[in-house]
Amino acid sequence: MSEYDYEELGLVAGLEIHQQLDTETKLFCESPTTLREPEESDREITRYLHPTKSELGELDEAALEESRVDREFTYLAYDTTCLVEEDDEPPRRVDEEALSVALQIAELLDVTVVDEAHVMRKLVIDGSNTSGFQRTMLLGQDGEIETEEGPVSIVDLLLEEESAQRVEETDDGVVYSLDRLGIPLVEIGTGPDVRTPKQAREAAERIGTLLRSTGSVKRGLGTIRQDVNVSIAEGARVEIKGVQDLQGIEDIVRNEVGRQAELVEIAAELDERDASVGETRDVTDVLSDTDSGVIRGALESGGSVTAVPLFGFDGLLGREIQDDRRLGTELSDHAKRHGAGGIFHTDELPAYGITDGEVAALREAVGAGPEDGVAIVAADSETAELAIEAAADRARTAIEGVPEETRDANEDGTTRYLRPLPGAARMYPETDVPPVEPDPSDVETPELLDEKADRYVADYDLDPGLAEQIAFGRRFPLFETAVERGVDPTFAASTLASTTTELRRNDVAIERVADEQFLSTMELVESGELAKEGAPEVLAEIAADPTLSAEEAIEEADLAGVDRETVREAVVAVVERNADQVETEGMGAFSGLMGEAMGELRGKADGEVVSEVLREEIGKRS
Numbered sequence: 144m145s146e147y148d149y150e151e152l153g154l155v156a157g158l159e160i161h162q163q164l165d166t167e168t169k170l171f172c173e174s175p176t177t178l179r180e181p182e183e184s185d186r187e188i189t190r191y192l193h194p195t196k197s198e199l200g201e202l203d204e205a206a207l208e209e210s211r212v213d214r215e216f217t218y219l220a221y222d223t224t225c226l227v228e229e230d231d232e233p234p235r236r237v238d239e240e241a242l243s244v245a246l247q248i249a250e251l252l253d254v255t256v257v258d259e260a261h262v263m264r265k266l267v268i269d270g271s272n273t274s275g276f277q278r279t280m281l282l283g284q285d286g287e288i289e290t291e292e293g294p295v296s297i298v299d300l301l302l303e304e305e306s307a308q309r310v311e312e313t314d315d316g317v318v319y320s321l322d323r324l325g326i327p328l329v330e331i332g333t334g335p336d337v338r339t340p341k342q343a344r345e346a347a348e349r350i351g352t353l354l355r356s357t358g359s360v361k362r363g364l365g366t367i368r369q370d371v372n373v374s375i376a377e378g379a380r381v382e383i384k385g386v387q388d389l390q391g392i393e394d395i396v397r398n399e400v401g402r403q404a405e406l407v408e409i410a411a412e413l414d415e416r417d418a419s420v421g422e423t424r425d426v427t428d429v430l431s432d433t434d435s436g437v438i439r440g441a442l443e444s445g446g447s448v449t450a451v452p453l454f455g456f457d458g459l460l461g462r463e464i465q466d467d468r469r470l471g472t473e474l475s476d477h478a479k480r481h482g483a484g485g486i487f488h489t490d491e492l493p494a495y496g497i498t499d500g501e502v503a504a505l506r507e508a509v510g511a512g513p514e515d516g517v518a519i520v521a522a523d524s525e526t527a528e529l530a531i532e533a534a535a536d537r538a539r540t541a542i543e544g545v546p547e548e549t550r551d552a553n554e555d556g557t558t559r560y561l562r563p564l565p566g567a568a569r570m571y572p573e574t575d576v577p578p579v580e581p582d583p584s585d586v587e588t589p590e591l592l593d594e595k596a597d598r599y600v601a602d603y604d605l606d607p608g609l610a611e612q613i614a615f616g617r618r619f620p621l622f623e624t625a626v627e628r629g630v631d632p633t634f635a636a637s638t639l640a641s642t643t644t645e646l647r648r649n650d651v652a653i654e655r656v657a658d659e660q661f662l663s664t665m666e667l668v669e670s671g672e673l674a675k676e677g678a679p680e681v682l683a684e685i686a687a688d689p690t691l692s693a694e695e696a697i698e699e700a701d702l703a704g705v706d707r708e709t710v711r712e713a714v715v716a717v718v719e720r721n722a723d724q725v726e727t728e729g730m731g732a733f734s735g736l737m738g739e740a741m742g743e744l745r746g747k748a749d750g751e752v753v754s755e756v757l758r759e760e761i762g763k764r765s
Contacts, residue, residue: 147400149339153376156337156396157298158347161330161368162354163305163361164244169325170304171234171278171576172227176361179322181310184219188229188321191215192268192275214316216270218307221322228321230273233575237262237280237302241327242579244359245282245302246586248329251353252297254286256583260302262576266569269562270317271306272324278573279303279330282581288333288349292342296334303328308365326361329354335372340396343371344389351389355615356589362617363654371395378403378545382564386552394556398465402558403545405464410544418455420538421509423531426450426519429508435496437484441521448521449531452509453488453538456516461490465557470541471518474534476560478520483530488518595619603632612640621658630665634675638665642679646686655689656682663693673697711760718760725764733761 147154166176191214218229226232249256264276271277279301286297305326307319331350337343347369354360354367369386373396381399386392427447430438438448453460460471475485487495489511492502511517518538520530537560540546549565550558590598596614599605603626605613613622618639625635639661646653664681667673673681673693677700684696691699717739718725724732737757 147397147404149400152400152404154338154396154400155335155374156343157335157372158333158337158343158350158392159330159370159372159382160347160350160354161328161370162351163366164241164327164329165359165361166238166240166244166327168238168240169225169228170238170241170302170327171236171325172225173235174223174225174228174325176326177223177322178308179221179223179320181219181320184221184320186220188218188220188273189215190218190270190273192270214270216316217313217318218273219310219318219320219322224321228273228324234262234278234573236576237579238327241302242581243586244327244357245300245329246581246583247357247359247589248331248354249283249286249300249581249583250586250588251356251591252283252286252288252300252331252350254283254297254300256283256581257281259578259580261578262573263570264573265303266565266571267306270319271309272304273307273321277304277306278576280579288346288353290342290345290349292339292345293336295336295342295346298332298334299330301330301332303330337396340393340400343396344393347392348389352592352615355617356591356595358589358620371399373399373403375400375403375407377407379547380564381545381547381558382549383552383558384549384561391552391556395552395558398556399558402464402468405462406470406541406545409459409462409464409470409541412459413455413542416455416514418453418542420535420542421452421454421511423449423451423528423535424509426505426508429504430497430501430519430521433497433501435521437487437495438497438521441523441527444523446521446523447527448519449527450505450509450517450519451531451535451538452511453516453518454511455514456538457514458490458516460488460516460518466555468557468559473541473560474518474537477533477537478530480560481529481533482526483520483522486518486520486530486534489516592619599632599636603636605632605636609633609636609640612636616640618643618661621661624658625662625665628662628666630662630669634668635665638678638682642682646679646683649683651683652686653682655686657689660685660689660691660693664696667693667697714757714760718757718764722764725761730758730761733757736761 168174169176220229227234246256260280260282262278262280265279266275267277268275280303281299282302283300284298286300287294288297305323305328307321308323310318310320333346337346351367369392371383371386371392372380373383374380383395383399386395425447426449427442430448431442433439461469463469471486471488471490478486487497489502493499505517505519509517518531518534520527520534522530547564549561549563551561552558592614596611599610599614600607613619613636622635622639626632643653664673664678668675668678680700681693681696684699685691685693717736721732721736737754
């Protein structure tokens with residue numbers, strides 16, 4: 144894809160980074176922050192959510208639109224779910240551990256911490272919170288990070304509760320899991336200082352590195368999410384939610400610039416054509432005998448077909464504005480919000496069983512000429528009426544230009560309509576939680592990850608590559624604990640970085656091994672009770688059955704250590720089997736025989752001991 148001239152287009156972008164904190168308990172109750180499997184749920188809670196007015200008597204537009212979609216929300220609860228999560232009890236005081244970690248992040252971002260933090264309620268009625276709002280508090284403002292293309296300001300740092308996790312959509316609504324709801328989360332908002340997709344990625348990468356430097360943030364898919372705000376000079380601010388990875392940020396910004404640029408050109412063309420949107424109407428009679436399976440299915444179920452004439456839109460509904468997404472797709476996204484499967488439009492017809500004659504009849508029925516477009520929806524009568532109105536509204540905004548809105552990130556780097564941008568009416572005070580007075584002086588500034596890697600090289604004589612691997616990995620706190628407990632630094636680092644990676648590639652669920660089990664395994668190696676080469680097999684045994692102790696895993700794997708005499712017996716057997724090779728090659732046979740000897744001992748003996756004995760036995764025979 145060719146790059147745009149971002150300066151000429153007037154690209155302005157900013158980021159919102161959401162990062163879960165790795166605390167023992169949730170932000171407003173004592174429930175653990177461990178995720179559960181849906182099948183572990185022991186009960187369900189059902190809710191319907193509705194928008195409420197703010198203290199100023201205003202309704203948030205995004206919440207109002209969401210309420211027009213009639214949905215039932217089901218929540219999976221667990222034996223660890225508390226009454227706060229169920230919205231049956233007021234929240235408790237802000238978790239001190241979460242506050243401490245958030246203040247460490249404030250130090251790293253160089254933000255000014257507020258004197259008094261007040262908890263607010265942020266209206267959310269998409270079902271992701273049982274209460275209908277999310278609790279959030281402003282902790283700091285006016286920070287800054289550096290990128291190669293210039294500084295990026297940090298506008299605000301917030302501490303808030305994570306939303307419930309979406310499990311599935313059903314015919315009636317959405318099923319959420321309450322295990323994630325309430326996990327402490329920091330939200331970091333940058334200023335609109337980003338001018339290129341590359342800078343957006345770099346800024347997100349820098350913030351992510353600072354967050355991981357605390358050693359107290361959760362790692363893995365879904366634990367950090369990036370929202371991106373993008374606009375161009377003739378476009379509008381668009382918030383894109385749920386970008387999962389760094390490359391995705393760069394792709395999303397680039398594609399959104401392209402989408403807005405195309406929409407600006409379409410609006411200019413529509414203006415030249417003096418385009419307008421007509422009245423929606425029922426056209427069921429026009430298509431009552433169609434061979435289209437989609438339309439016939441709707442009609443046979445008692446539904447109807449609705450249409451809207453789009454005067455001056457011919458040829459523009461099918462115009463591509465992102466890869467495999469067209470202006471018609473934008474209209475379809477809005478229709479889908481009201482339960483329709485999508486729309487058909489005349490730029491793509493005849494097709495889908497709809498004939499030329501039916502297209503002509505459709506145009507005549509709504510008063511559309513050859514320079515005009517027509518969009519239709521087939522569904523149950525209520526859905527068809529709401530969906531075609533939504534599509535018509537989106538067509539009207541296409542005449543005006545680029546609409547301000549919130550969009551959802553797709554995996555391919557494109558986006559789809561989600562809801563209108565939220566306004567100030569969605570925020571109001573939380574009266575059940577007293578304010579807190581953050582004290583940054585009580586917090587020690589964390590060591591940055593690159594500084595940590597340098598220290599590992601200097602203090603522990605680690606290879607620079609291994610030092611960086613462990614410092615930037617998720618287990619550096621465990622590495623430091625292991626070294627404090629007497630484990631050899633190089634062995635600890637390679638076990639927690641290289642060995643875990645290799646096991647994961649072999650489909651071993653290494654994430655099931657607890658920190659203490661890692662430590663016990665490494666300490667057994669250090670004490671000589673387990674050969675270094677046997678550690679991977681012990682960890683694999685524990686991953687298969689996390690109830691095992693390291694000692695029990697050694698027994699399960701039959702890896703109890705052997706004495707030097709047993710090692711010698713095994714080595715002698717290997718040497719004698721390969722007597723001709725030893726006689727011919729002498730010490731040149733060492734490498735091949737070493738592998739055979741280690742296999743013979745199956746990780747029961749340390750490689751250094753095996754190597755020493757093997758050299759002795761080869762020396763005797765050459």
